[in-house]
Amino acid sequence: LEIELKVDFERQLFSGRCKLLVEKLNSKVSHVLLDVLELNIHSITDADGEPVKWELITPEGARANFGKALLVTLPRGKGPFQVNVTYETTEKSTAIQWLTKEQTTGKRQPLCFTQSQAICGRSLLPCQDTPSVKAPFSIQVTVPQPLMAVASGEPSGEPTEADGLRTFTYAQEVPVMSYLIAVVVGEFESREIGRRSRCYAEPEVVEAARKEFTDIVDEFLDTAQKIVGGAKYEWGSYNVAVLPSSFAYGGMENPNCTFMSASLIPGDRSLTPTLAHEIVHSWIGNLVTNAYWKDFWLNEGFTRYIERRILGNINGAAFRGLLLMVGYNDLVKTVDMLNKQGSPGLTRLEPDIDDIDPDDAFSRVPYEKGSLFLLYLEQVVGGEEQMTKYLGSYVERFRGRSIQTSDMKAHFLEFFKGVEKVKEIDWEHWLHGEGLPDFDLTAHVDKTLLEESRSAADRWLTELPEDLAITSMKAQQVMLVLDHLINALADGKELSHNKLAAMNRLYNLSGTRNVEIGFRWCLLGCRSKWTGCLEATEQFLAKHGRGVYVKPLYIALKAFDAARAKAVFLNNRNFYMSVISRQISSILGE
Ligand SMILES: [Zn+2]
Structure with a gap:
């Protein structure tokens, strides 16, 4: 071609x-x-x-x-x-x-x-x-x-x-x-960021991008390769092009040139898991590929699982536990959204999407339910080391090919045929069951970094803790605090507007540079119907075009103030990519 x-x-x-x-x-x-x-x-x-x-x-x-x-x-x-x-x-x-x-x-x-x-x-x-x-x-x-x-x-x-x-x-x-x-x-200008890597970005952004990615790109590439059993890196260079924050995704694994949203460069490297993610696609997705879009979890679930293995390998098991919990909460939010939208079928790992545009079926389910399934399989087969051997064999067997879920299953069963516990796997439940899978994540992860977030959220739900500092927490811990509060709202608990205003005063959440924290903060504010969040939400929606942020936010803003949601959308519809504009249009009934 x-x-x-x-x-x-x-x-x-x-x-x-x-x-x-x-x-x-x-x-x-x-x-x-x-x-x-x-x-x-x-x-x-x-x-x-x-x-x-x-x-x-x-x-x-x-x-x-x-x-x-x-x-x-x-x-x-x-x-x-x-x-x-x-x-x-x-x-x-x-x-x-x-x-x-x-x-x-x-x-x-x-x-x-x-x-x-x-x-x-x-x-x-x-x-x-x-x-x-x-x-x-x-x-x-x-x-x-x-x-x-x-x-x-x-x-x-x-x-x-x-x-x-x-x-x-x-x-x-x-x-x-x-x-x-x-x-x-x-x-664009470009800068060297690693042994085989450069970043490309507008002159105003290129230095920030260089600082964010230098050296860790090599560390991620080396660690990723170890976790996929040493499988060869096929592509020569690994470069990153920084795209404007209107990009509909966080990153896109285009070979030799990962596209990365400028939204993911907060300046403190707190969002570099996405870089690890795109690097993993060098093997999973780009070499071993889903044959059909119903098998998308083979691309994204595997990649997310390995991404968190990389970060756990580098930063410790407690950090992996934290990322897993943040991911689990994303899955909870997504399943809830899809159910309310009347699309429970899309909560399946291998959904039936024959006549559906895969972009309309896109959600965090293949990512988070898929990686959760692999974590479950890790428990079944006896740990990370076994999974690394399996992943090496998986990449070797299927490299260069496009495969279906049934191919993955057959290879997995063959690879672990001597392992008795493998017979217990309820494939039907995991692959075709709807909603959240029957698996208690907290029983299987290092909880060291989770407790602090849980207790901070609990304090906000029961009191107004002026003395509670969260600024020393890791960004993912702050995300988790907000997730706990969002989940509490969904369970019918309340968070007064007074408390939300105090949180903003104490932590300056409306002014955060971290897009993941900003997204959760605006979502929490809109779902609490707190007018104090409207300005930050409008600014957020004018600045970021990533689907996994803007779709839930427009749904929440519409439920809060439908006229405002429409007005904000009309101001920004040309800023979003067309796949996103189309979906928001249908959410708002435009
Ligand atoms: Zn991906």
Whole structure:
């Protein structure tokens, strides 16, 4: 797959061509079927430049929303055949996010970036847009000077310049899925952050990013590799590009170029677990891949489990226990939200999402329920060391492939066939049960760092503890205090507005630089229907576009003050990525 694109900021589109090289496995095959969404196709030709026959087919029913099928006729014989598509994207392309220069930190140059996971790759280029197909690719991106393009591969030579334009070329030699084809274009500088790593960011942000990530990137890479049983790092470099905080995710594991939201650089390294997470995807997700989006937990649950193993390895078991508890509370909040939304089916680890856009099914369930399942399996098989051996075998067996939940299960049972306790695993309960699994996390984790948060929350529920300082706590402990209070509200307990005002006075929670704390604080305030939180909530929603924050916050704000929720959304709808805007729109009934 060879892609050549020119970025047009004025018209907000990419134009160019992509060249697919296809070979028939069965010579009776007469067509190749590609996915497209909102692309203007100008022509399709063969290797000699001769036009080939093609047509667009709209699928029936709900799937019509997922785009069209591009059916290209292939000649007789086995091939390989070239399919050259000349096309441009449109303003409706869901994969591309455009920021005006005013929306950037430096406010000098516009910026754009792509996000193809889950099924937006088809609005960037015609492709087999499924995680079950992998191919190597190269991408050439032409941008106006002085902008830089960074893409999900290794650079092929130096950029070239002509007529006020610069052209960057990248190659990804490891076969990957369409959702890992990514590019970001902006006024970027880069700094070295590790042995094989650089970070790319706007000049205003690049030093903060360097300080946040330097050295720990190597520590995380080394520790991750140990925990996956020493499996080779396949990708050459590991770089990080810092995206504006409107990014719909915390990070995206684009190979050679993790995209990381600027929201996750608070300046104290308290949110670096996301860096560990994206690094783990170098093996889980990017090498061993979910075959379908129903199997998404194989990407995210495994990754989250290993991410916390890394942090436990570096910072101790008590810290791992803390992260596990924060994650468990995220799962509790998510299950509650999905149930209230009337989507209990999405609380399954392997959900039935055949006719659902995977972006609409996206939640923390595959992450947190998935990693909880692996923690449970760790108890069953006898500990971390056994799991590391298993993970090594898992990566070795499935590297380069796309697999289903049933493949994981079969391999697990084979690997641990001598372990009697494995027979006790209730796979049906874990994989297809709804809601919270039957597993007492607290019985299995180091609770040292948990008690302090629990007792702080209890004190706030029963008194107004002017003497209680939480500033010396770790950020995750503060998150946990707020989680306990949020859960207490859900259980019908009350927290007076007087107490909330006192908390803010004592801890300056409305002014926190930590996005995870800020999110919980605004959620707690809105759910308590406390007007004192409205200004901070509005600022939060204008500054951060990550789905796992803004969706629950809009739901809470709507329940508190529906008119205000709508007004805030109308002010910010162009700031959010289109997948998020669409979902908030439907939450607010716009
Ligand atoms: Zn992930």
